[in-house]
Structure formats: C-alpha cells, structure tokens
Amino acid sequence: MAELQDLLGLVNYWVFIVLMMVGFYVVIAQGNLIKKVVGLNIFQVSVFVFYISMGKVDGGSAPILDEAVKIYSNPLPHVLILTAIVVGVATTALALALVVRINRAYGTIEEDAIQAIEHDEEDLA
Amino acid sequence: MIEALSHNMTASDPWLILLVVVPLLSAPLCILLRSGIAAWSVATAVSWVVFAIALYLLNTVMESGTMIYRIGGWDAPWGIEYRLDAVGAFVIVIVAAIGAVVMPYARQSVAAEIPAERHYLFYAMMMLNLSGLLGIAVTGDAFNLFVFLEISSLSTYVLISLGSDRRALTAAYRYLIMGTLGATFYIIGVGLMYQMTGTLNISDLATIMPAVAETRTILAAMAFLTVGISLKIALFPLHTWLPNAYTFAPSVVTIFIAATATKVAVYILLRIVFTVFGQVDIFAHFPIQPVLMVMAIAAMFLASLSAIWQENVKRMMAYSSVAQIGYMVLGVALATETGLTGSIVHLFNHAIMKGAAFMAIGAIIFATGAVTIKDLEGIGRRMPLTMAAFVVAGLSLIGVPLTVGFISKWQLVSASLELNMWPLAALIVLSSLLAIVYVWRIFEVAYLRQPHITEHNPKIVPLSMLIPTWILALAGIYFGANATFTLDVAHAAARQLMGGL
Numbered sequence: 280m281a282e283l284q285d286l287l288g289l290v291n292y293w294v295f296i297v298l299m300m301v302g303f304y305v306v307i308a309q310g311n312l313i314k315k316v317v318g319l320n321i322f323q324v325s326v327f328v329f330y331i332s333m334g335k336v337d338g339g340s341a342p343i344l345d346e347a348v349k350i351y352s353n354p355l356p357h358v359l360i361l362t363a364i365v366v367g368v369a370t371t372a373l374a375l376a377l378v379v380r381i382n383r384a385y386g387t388i389e390e391d392a393i394q395a396i397e398h399d400e401e402d403l404a
Numbered sequence: 405m406i407e408a409l410s411h412n413m414t415a416s417d418p419w420l421i422l423l424v425v426v427p428l429l430s431a432p433l434c435i436l437l438r439s440g441i442a443a444w445s446v447a448t449a450v451s452w453v454v455f456a457i458a459l460y461l462l463n464t465v466m467e468s469g470t471m472i473y474r475i476g477g478w479d480a481p482w483g484i485e486y487r488l489d490a491v492g493a494f495v496i497v498i499v500a501a502i503g504a505v506v507m508p509y510a511r512q513s514v515a516a517e518i519p520a521e522r523h524y525l526f527y528a529m530m531m532l533n534l535s536g537l538l539g540i541a542v543t544g545d546a547f548n549l550f551v552f553l554e555i556s557s558l559s560t561y562v563l564i565s566l567g568s569d570r571r572a573l574t575a576a577y578r579y580l581i582m583g584t585l586g587a588t589f590y591i592i593g594v595g596l597m598y599q600m601t602g603t604l605n606i607s608d609l610a611t612i613m614p615a616v617a618e619t620r621t622i623l624a625a626m627a628f629l630t631v632g633i634s635l636k637i638a639l640f641p642l643h644t645w646l647p648n649a650y651t652f653a654p655s656v657v658t659i660f661i662a663a664t665a666t667k668v669a670v671y672i673l674l675r676i677v678f679t680v681f682g683q684v685d686i687f688a689h690f691p692i693q694p695v696l697m698v699m700a701i702a703a704m705f706l707a708s709l710s711a712i713w714q715e716n717v718k719r720m721m722a723y724s725s726v727a728q729i730g731y732m733v734l735g736v737a738l739a740t741e742t743g744l745t746g747s748i749v750h751l752f753n754h755a756i757m758k759g760a761a762f763m764a765i766g767a768i769i770f771a772t773g774a775v776t777i778k779d780l781e782g783i784g785r786r787m788p789l790t791m792a793a794f795v796v797a798g799l800s801l802i803g804v805p806l807t808v809g810f811i812s813k814w815q816l817v818s819a820s821l822e823l824n825m826w827p828l829a830a831l832i833v834l835s836s837l838l839a840i841v842y843v844w845r846i847f848e849v850a851y852l853r854q855p856h857i858t859e860h861n862p863k864i865v866p867l868s869m870l871i872p873t874w875i876l877a878l879a880g881i882y883f884g885a886n887a888t889f890t891l892d893v894a895h896a897a898a899r900q901l902m903g904g905l
Contacts, residue, residue, distance in 0.1 A: 299592075303585075306585065312577065315581060319581060319584055319585075322585070322588060323588055326591055326595070329592065329595055330595050333595060333598070333599050355604075356595075359547055359604075362551060363550075363591065366554045369554075370580070373562065374581075377561070377565055378577070380565070380573050381570075381573045381574060384570035385570065385574075393574055397571055400571070
C-alpha cells in the first residue's frame with residue numbers, strides 16, 4: 280500500500296519522464312523538421328514540469344507572505360522556469376525561422392529529401 | 405594578513421560584471437546603429453575593451469586570488485554570485501583575445517561573404533556570442549551558466565545560418581537541435597542537483613555535495629550533465645553537428661567558434677567534475693573516467709582518420725578540431741595535476757593554432773574562393789604569406805617542437821607516464837602521426853604542385869586580414885618556444901581545480 284502511494288505520489292515525475300522520452304523520441308525519429316521542433320518543445324516542457332513539481336512542498340501554500348500561512352512552497356524553481364520558458368520560446372522561434380529558410384532554399388522540409396539533395400551536391404563538388 | 409585576505413574575498417569587483425555587460429549592451433547598440441561599418445567599429449572597440457578587462461582580471465586573479473562580484477549586493481547563495489578563479493580567468497582571456505584578433509579581420513571577410521544589409525545584425529550576434537561565452541566563465545551560479553550557454557548557443561546558430569551555401573541552414577538547424585538537447589540535459593542535471601542540495605551556487609553545491617553524493621539522484625544528475633556537456637563540447641561520438649557547422653559557416657564565424665565555443669564547453673566540464681564534485685571522490689562513485697578516456701581516444705583516432713579523407717579544407721580542419729577536443733578531454737580524464745595542466749594549456753594552444761588555420765583558410769577563400777584541396781594546387785606560390793601562416797598552424801596541429809601543439813602534447817604524455825600508462829602515451833604520439841598525414845596533404849598540394857595557369861590572379865589579401873592571421877601564427881610560435889607564462893597559469897588553474905577550489 281505504501282509502495283502504491285509512493286508510486287502515485289510521484290505522478291508528476293512519471294509525467295516528466297514520459298513526456299521527456301516522448302519528446303526525445305520525436306526529435307530523433309521524425310524526419311519532418313517542424314515535427315522535430317514540436318518534439319523538442321515537448322522535451323523542454325517536460326523539464327518545466329520537473330522543476331515546477333520539485334518546488335512543491337507538502338501542505339505548502341503559494342509563496343505569498345500571509346500571517347495565516349505557515350508553510351510555503353519553494354518559489355525559486357518556478358522563477359527559474361520562467362527564464363527557461365523564455366529561452367525555450369527563443370529557441371523555437373529561431374528553429375522555425377530556420378525551417379522557413381530551409382523550405383525556401385530546398386523546397387522541402389523532409390530530412391530525407393534534404394539529405395538526398397545535399398548528397399547529390401557533394402558528388403558534384 | 406588574514407583580514408586583508410578575507411576582505412579581498414568579500415569585496416565586489418565591478419569589472420567582473422562589466423566584462424559581460426559591455427558586450428551584451430553593445431549588441432542592441434549595433435542594431436540601433438543600422439550601419440555595417442558603425443556596428444563593426446563598435447564591435448571592434450568593445451572586443452578590445454573586453455580583452456583589456458580580461459587581462460586585468462587575469463592579472464588580479466593570479467596575484468590576489470579568486471575574485472567575487474555579488475549581483476545586486478545579495479550575498480551568495482541567495483543572490484547570484486560571479487566568481488572568477490584561475491581557470492575562469494584563463495578561459496576569459498582566451499575568448500577575449502580571439503575576439504579582439506577576429507574583429508579587425510572580420511570587416512573585409514564579412515563584406516565579401518555576407519550581404520551588406522545584414523552586416524549590423526552579424527556584429528550584434530557576434531557581441532551576444534562573446535558576452536555569452538564570457539558569462540559562462542565568470543558566473544558562479546549553475547543556472548545562470550545555463551542562461552549564458554543559451555545566449556552563446558542561440559547566437560551561434562544564427563551566425564552559422566548566415567553562411568552563403570544553403571547547407572549552412574541545415575547545419576545551423578542540426579546544431580540547434582543537438583545544442584538544445586545538450587543544454588536541456590544540462591538543466592535536468594542541475595535540477596536534480598538542486599533537488600538534493602537546495603542550492604544553485606557552484607561553491608555552495610561543492611560544500612553540500614559530499615553529504616548526498618551517493619544517492620541515485622546525484623548519479624542521474626551526473627549522467628545528464630556529462631552527456632549534455634559532451635554534446636556542447638562535440639566529444640566523439642556526439643560531434644556530428646560540428647563538421648558541417650564549421651564547414652558552411654562564414655569564415656569569421658568558423659574562426660571564432662572553433663577557437664572559443666568548444667573550449668568554453670570543456671571549461672563547463674572542468675567546473676562540474678572538479679569544482680561541483682570537487683570534494684567527492686567522483687571517480688570512485690561514477691564511471692566517468694573510463695567513459696571520457698575511451699571517447700577521447702576514439703576522437704583522437706577516428707576524427708583524425710576522417711580528416712584525412714576530406715576534400716573540403718574547412719571540413720578537414722573541423723574533423724581535426726574533434727580530434728583535438730579528444731586531447732583536451734583526455735587530460736580531464738587523467739585527473740592529475742599534470743594532465744589537467746595539459747588540458748587547460750591546450751584550450752589556449754588549440755584556440756591559437758585553429759584560429760590561425762581558419763584565418764588562413766578564410767583569407768584563401770577571400771582571395772580565390774577555393775575550399776577544396778584540389779583548388780589549392782600551387783597556392784603556396786600564389787599566396788606565400790597566407791600559406792606560410794597556415795604551415796605554422798599545421799605544424800602546431802601535429803605537435804612539432806617549438807610550436808604550441810608540442811607543449812600540450814608533451815604535458816599529456818608526461819601525465820600518462822606519471823601514471824605509468826605507457827600505452828596511452830604511445831597512443832598520443834601515434835595519433836599525432838595521423839595529423840601529419842592530413843596536414844601533409846595540404847602542404848603537398850599547396851607547395852609541390854603547379855598552380856593553374858588559366859586562372860586569373862588571386863585578389864590581394866588586405867592587411868586587416870593578414871595581420872591578425874600572423875598575430876595568431878606568431879603567437880603559436882612564441883608560446884611554443886616560451887611557454888612559461890601559459891604553463892604557469894594553466895598549472896595554477898589545475899592546482900586550484902585539484903584542490904577543490
């Protein structure tokens with residue numbers, strides 16, 4: 280019973296690991312450059328979930344000073360994740376901008392097709 | 405005396421933060437100016453100011469020890485603390501020196517390779533990149549380090565995508581994917597450490613670490629950190645993003661990132677292994693030593709072998725970088741004072757020689773547009789000065805005595821002999837033989853073949869490109885013949901790391 284509680288109590292961490300693996304798999308396995316960015320986003324969001332879960336203190340309230348409240352959750356990981364979200368947004372924007380330019384230059388955003396084109400170019404060079 | 409010392413430890417030195425803030429603020433300034441030449445002037449001036457600050461900081465650190473700056477006046481571990489010790493000071497001098505030499509070179513090379521309307525954006529990105537790389541080396545906070553890592557990485561992706569070949573775009577995209585995975589692995593590692601220690605301050609982490617070192621959480625943290633940082637270092641076999649990124653980036657970008665970015669990533673590895681885990685017997689708890697050593701040796705041999713078969717000179721030098729990264733990581737894996745000294749001094753030495761090599765290649769591209777070995781036939785006679793600088797850099801890559809490459813390899817060989825690892829010493833020497841093969845391929849084509857007669861003469865390489873190339877080439881000889889200064893600093897840095905701060 281205690282084990283089951285542990286298992287359920289750690290549900291956030293299970294979600295983190297599942298999301299992380301899903302994201303990571305999509306990044307590796309997908310050949311479409313946009314889908315890779317989607318995978319990368321899922322991967323990054325899993326880390327946000329991880330940090331935010333880590334800041335939770337059992338029975339703690341939101342970290343706003345109040346005389347009635349004795350225990351607060353740890354606000355630091357949340358603040359860190361605000362920064363990480365900004366970084367994530369910047370990365371996504373840049374990745375999508377690159378995909379747009381790749382599409383203009385190659386006429387495709389499928390990795391296999393791009394690799395075939397690049398391979399031909401190398402033979403010519 | 406003790407009072408004076410402790411006073412020095414708590415005093416905040418604003419130059420630490422100015423080192424990062426000056427280039428950071430110059431980036432938006434470059435964009436506001438909207439003119440290529442104005443942005444270049446600002447960037448060049450800033451790179452020299454930053455170099456002066458870096459030299460001052462190195463001098464102060466070597467004389468009076470670790471420097472600290474508390475951001476907003478908050479004491480660590482509550483506030484973010486900037487902390488500069490000998491390793492950090494050495495790394496910022498490497499980055500700032502390369503920045504200061506590259507910027508004068510950049511004007512003509514960038515004018516030839518990048519459309520004029522993008523010049524001011526290019527210099528803004530260079531400044532952001534410089535700021536990020538310097539920030540990594542001065543910050544004393546593990547999460548702040550991540551932010552700087554991403555500042556430098558994001559600007560690098562943009563800079564690579566500015567290359568004139570369309571393959572620059574895919575190279576930048578692939579680097580972005582791999583780089584982001586690496587950086588995210590790093591914050592997962594930092595998060596796991598925070599979970600166990602409740603702190604992000606690097607020296608605070610080091611103090612608390614022994615109490616929690618044997619938990620599974622920390623083991624997982626160490627695994628994530630090692631893989632994440634190795635991606636950024638381009639340690640074999642996680643180097644796949646590097647060759648194309650170096651090959652298709654504009655010449656100036658290749659010079660700058662080849663000489664600085666991977667070095668700073670090695671610095672992060674040193675920080676984690678020897679500072680954060682400095683008071684833990686890390687090699688007893690984690691199998692990091694054999695992993696790093698095997699990967700380093702694989703890099704030394706396989707990347708050198710790949711370099712031999714390349715037809716594109718930039719890609720050949722890129723593979724050579726992967727091989728040289730092997731030497732740096734090997735010193736880390738040896739984990740002795742001599743090995744670390746070799747590693748740290750090689751950060752500097754490799755920055756100089758690879759900087760000179762890529763500058764010479766950049767000048768050849770500027771003058772003739774040649775990038776393949778075949779195009780280089782007889783180039784030694786048509787561009788004697790540029791090619792001579794390349795020869796110096798090439799000899800250094802091999803590790804010929806009186807060049808900087810020899811100093812690093814000598815340190816690494818002595819370190820392996822100290823540990824009675826004869827086979828390892830033999831492997832270091834053997835891998836240098838592979839460097840002879842690929843460097844010789846270029847020498848042979850450049851000097852022993854007839855130039856194409858039909859082609860028009862190469863453009864004259866301007867002095868603004870030739871002088872920086874020769875500054876680095878001559879530095880490669882000077883610090884090879886007289887390595888007291890670099891070895892002293894590297895040794896002090898290694899001693900500090902081994903002593904766990």
